[in-house]
Amino acid sequence: MNNPRIIPASAITENTPTISLTGPMVYLVGAGPGAEDLITVKGLRCLQQAQVVLYDRLSGENLLKEAPPEAELIDVGKQPDHHPIPQESINQLLVEKAGEGKLVVRLKGGDPFVFGRGGEEALALEAAGIPFEVVPGISSAIAVPSYGGIPVTHRHMSTSFHVITGHEDPDKPEETVNYQLLAQLSGTLVFLMGVGRLPQITRQLMTHGKDPRTPVALIHRGTTPSQKTVCGNLANIVERVEIARLKPPCVIVVGEVVSLQPALSWVERKPLFGRRVLVTRSRQQASGLTAKLTWLGAQVEELPTIAIRPPKDPAKLTNALEDLAVYDHLIFTSVNGVEAFFQLLQETGRDVRCLSPETEITAIGQATGTAIESRGLRVTRMPEVFTGEGVLEALTPIIRKGQQVLLPRAEIGRPQLVKGLEALEAIVTDLPVYETVIPEADPAKLQQLVKHPPHWITFTSASTINHFMAMLNQAGLPFPRGTHIAAIGPVTASAVRHHGLEVAAEAEPHTIDALVAAIQAADVSLNERRKESFQ
Numbered sequence: 001m002n003n004p005r006i007i008p009a010s011a012i013t014e015n016t017p018t019i020s021l022t023g024p025m026v027y028l029v030g031a032g033p034g035a036e037d038l039i040t041v042k043g044l045r046c047l048q049q050a051q052v053v054l055y056d057r058l059s060g061e062n063l064l065k066e067a068p069p070e071a072e073l074i075d076v077g078k079q080p081d082h083h084p085i086p087q088e089s090i091n092q093l094l095v096e097k098a099g100e101g102k103l104v105v106r107l108k109g110g111d112p113f114v115f116g117r118g119g120e121e122a123l124a125l126e127a128a129g130i131p132f133e134v135v136p137g138i139s140s141a142i143a144v145p146s147y148g149g150i151p152v153t154h155r156h157m158s159t160s161f162h163v164i165t166g167h168e169d170p171d172k173p174e175e176t177v178n179y180q181l182l183a184q185l186s187g188t189l190v191f192l193m194g195v196g197r198l199p200q201i202t203r204q205l206m207t208h209g210k211d212p213r214t215p216v217a218l219i220h221r222g223t224t225p226s227q228k229t230v231c232g233n234l235a236n237i238v239e240r241v242e243i244a245r246l247k248p249p250c251v252i253v254v255g256e257v258v259s260l261q262p263a264l265s266w267v268e269r270k271p272l273f274g275r276r277v278l279v280t281r282s283r284q285q286a287s288g289l290t291a292k293l294t295w296l297g298a299q300v301e302e303l304p305t306i307a308i309r310p311p312k313d314p315a316k317l318t319n320a321l322e323d324l325a326v327y328d329h330l331i332f333t334s335v336n337g338v339e340a341f342f343q344l345l346q347e348t349g350r351d352v353r354c355l356s357p358e359t360e361i362t363a364i365g366q367a368t369g370t371a372i373e374s375r376g377l378r379v380t381r382m383p384e385v386f387t388g389e390g391v392l393e394a395l396t397p398i399i400r401k402g403q404q405v406l407l408p409r410a411e412i413g414r415p416q417l418v419k420g421l422e423a424l425e426a427i428v429t430d431l432p433v434y435e436t437v438i439p440e441a442d443p444a445k446l447q448q449l450v451k452h453p454p455h456w457i458t459f460t461s462a463s464t465i466n467h468f469m470a471m472l473n474q475a476g477l478p479f480p481r482g483t484h485i486a487a488i489g490p491v492t493a494s495a496v497r498h499h500g501l502e503v504a505a506e507a508e509p510h511t512i513d514a515l516v517a518a519i520q521a522a523d524v525s526l527n528e529r530r531k532e533s534f535q
Contacts, residue, residue, distance in 0.1 A: 024098035030111040030137015035223040043135045050105040052097045091124035098130045111137040144222030144251040149265030152188045157256040160187030166194015183208035188255035195250045215258035225299030270297025276454040280305040280464040305467040307439040311432045324354040328403040331362045338371040340433035341408040386510040388417035401425040411435035441471045453480035460488045462495035
């Protein structure tokens with residue numbers, strides 16, 4: 001009889017990270033302290049190959065995008081003092097899903113074995129004969145203070161740290177935390193899940209001899225862009241937290257090391273820290289812009305306002321591809337155009353060899369050029385101004401009468417480029433290789449957006465702003481009040497103004513990097529104006 005605990009050697013390969021098992025398996029994965037990029041490499045690898053994911057509210061919902069599209073995602077998260085799914089039911093669910101022969105990931109905030117009840121889940125799996133593995137996560141007990149500018153140890157201040165739960169098992173007959181002992185320790189005290197009991201914690205420590213002047217910090221949603229830190233001492237921290245209206249989740253740090261926070265608060269110095277930014281690019285393209293903004297401290301939300309679809313008239317595509325070698329010029333206006341064109345070549349059994357070696361390739365924008373060159377083609381020219389008008393200016397001295405120009409782009413494109421090329425007596429094939437459509441919007445998300453407006457909304461094409469306004473109009477909602485608009489270039493900015501809105505930041509040159517830089521510069525300027533208005 002096969003032992004389910006023994007992993008067959010055939011399932012293990014030396015040079016591949018792919019998990020290949022012949023039976024049930026559960027990975028108890030620590031998602032880390034909150035920031036999606038603080039999950040371990042192994043934890044991410046497990047998630048990317050999961051068939052079932054049971055996740056917590058603290059495990060970082062954006063991480064769920066890393067799971068395969070076909071994976072079953074089950075929310076077993078618990079809110080403070082509200083546990084809709086009992087722990088026993090979660091244990092049973094793990095056993096049931098693994099019993100179906102599936103690779104199951106239990107995604108837990110922080111580390112599975114640090115106040116995460118991972119031990120209980122592991123025991124349930126052991127009792128059921130289900131093989132499991134624990135993938136440690138970075139604990140919020142260490143990471144959150146670090147992001148708050150507080151080292152839990154320091155050679156001259158604290159040579160130890162102690163992690164205490166602020167939320168003991170309610171079924172215990174009495175509290176087991178020994179505050180008399182904790183008050184005498186010289187090391188740093190870190191309390192997890194203790195916001196609701198902060199008055200009792202501070203009172204107990206002072207009652208048992210801890211100096212009321214001992215520094216204390218509470219860090220809310222540490223390691224995320226919505227991080228907020230409140231500092232004080234044992235005597236006044238409760239009042240300060242009430243004024244700041246801090247809610248869970250928070251990490252409480254008690255000790256002299258908290259005094260280093262003003263000097264070491266590196267995260268909160270990031271240029272876009274505390275700023276909420278809405279990205280409206282298509283889902284496939286949003287990640288690059290999101291990553292750059294997040295790196296600068298912004299809290300980024302994604303609301304795709306365009307979706308890429310195949311064109312409605314495939315017959316026109318087939319005719320245009322019959323003899324690609326006849327084209328003297330090939331002009332790409334966007335990354336979407338590049339990807340759709342080469343996808344079309346692949347689907348019709350063609351490749352770049354169908355192009356003439358003499359064909360000159362023009363790209364609008366650095367990202368478009370990079371996408372072309374990644375396919376093994378060399379970009380002949382890239383206009384200095386990343387617009388259709390910039391292309392015309394670059395090609396006017398070059399194009400000759402009767403030359404063939406292929407323009408693979410969106411189904412609905414600006415007419416200026418085609419008209420300009422035809423005025424030069426070129427023969428233009430305006431080839432719609434894709435169309436942009438408005439994706440289905442979540443009304444609740446749009447309502448939240450208007451109710452809690454972001455500081456910035458980015459628009460990277462005329463379609464993104466036009467579709468965004470259409471989504472709001474359909475939901476009967478106004479543009480978010482007080483939100484500033486960042487546009488990638490003059491065409492997009494013109495579309496924004498067409499809707500009666502102002503542009504606060506415009507990229508120059510018209511690239512994602514320049515857009516991010518423009519937001520930074522404009523944000524500084526807006527902050528200075530706010531300060532002046534209060535003086």
